[in-house]
Amino acid sequence: MKLIKKVIFASLLFSGITAFSQDPTCSQFYSNQLILNPAFAGSAACSRVFLDYRLQWPNISRGNKTSCVSYDQYSNTLKGGIGFSYIYDDDASTLFSHYANVFYSYNLKLSENLLIKPAVNIGFGIRIIDWSELFPQQNNPIMRRNYFNAGAGALFIYKNLIGGFAVDHLNNPIDGFYGTSRLPMKFTAHLSYQFNIKDKFSITPLMIFQKEQNFVQYIPNLLFNISHIKFGVGLRTGTNNPDSFISMIGFQNKWLSIGYSYDYTISKLTNASGGSHEISAVMKFNCKNKTGKFYIPLLNGF
Numbered sequence: 367m368k369l370i371k372k373v374i375f376a377s378l379l380f381s382g383i384t385a386f387s388q389d390p391t392c393s394q395f396y397s398n399q400l401i402l403n404p405a406f407a408g409s410a411a412c413s414r415v416f417l418d419y420r421l422q423w424p425n426i427s428r429g430n431k432t433s434c435v436s437y438d439q440y441s442n443t444l445k446g447g448i449g450f451s452y453i454y455d456d457d458a459s460t461l462f463s464h465y466a467n468v469f470y471s472y473n474l475k476l477s478e479n480l481l482i483k484p485a486v487n488i489g490f491g492i493r494i495i496d497w498s499e500l501f502p503q504q505n506n507p508i509m510r511r512n513y514f515n516a517g518a519g520a521l522f523i524y525k526n527l528i529g530g531f532a533v534d535h536l537n538n539p540i541d542g543f544y545g546t547s548r549l550p551m552k553f554t555a556h557l558s559y560q561f562n563i564k565d566k567f568s569i570t571p572l573m574i575f576q577k578e579q580n581f582v583q584y585i586p587n588l589l590f591n592i593s594h595i596k597f598g599v600g601l602r603t604g605t606n607n608p609d610s611f612i613s614m615i616g617f618q619n620k621w622l623s624i625g626y627s628y629d630y631t632i633s634k635l636t637n638a639s640g641g642s643h644e645i646s647a648v649m650k651f652n653c654k655n656k657t658g659k660f661y662i663p664l665l666n667g668f
Contacts, residue, residue: 434451526559
């Protein structure tokens, strides 16, 4: 039985390696904004640190574990935002990935209420596969691939409306272990509007669309912020194949935001996979580093 599980998992893993690599994902895009769009760099009125840990499908072959840290701030000298992110991805203790990116966004005010933020990001990726967990007798079980990455994006902000798009892997880097398999371009589009119902109560509908080669997903969210409590619901789905229902809750004050989300699997895989758990923390400091005349509404109140 154990051998059969190894063969099945190796077949799935190998097919993913030889075809294309889906980037690590998260459910709390509204907190992990640099992962969503590089143009969010420097969009807060403070310096900002983001931490995130996601455990996906823990009941299947040790699951997938993703850790992320990012930093961004606004720079008066550069007239825009700068940022850095690092992601570590562990897929079943067999496929390991490191992603590091730097970001720059420029603030362009077209009118009193309209702001455009074009942005670029460049980075470096490392993918390592270790077959020793599955096949201990294999010679030279560790394989490694390094690659350079480039991307771009833009935000369009009108009052409380935020729209944006981003393209990652513009250079189609070679990331496969066999042959010249290339990482396809990843397209992201998103739209949100913050309804301020009362002084400490807001509702933010948010729609995210992503496409990477043949992989397409839609992620509608409805986020609520009541004083220091934030919560929301969402859905991750393809064109004809719903994947998971997302629920989230958290606490925040002026300097700190902490969130937890759980993805309940509704695909054919069923929630026997264990779903996905995600914990995030966002910290603000150095709030003298203002964006000045550029107003950018906060996603989910932070």
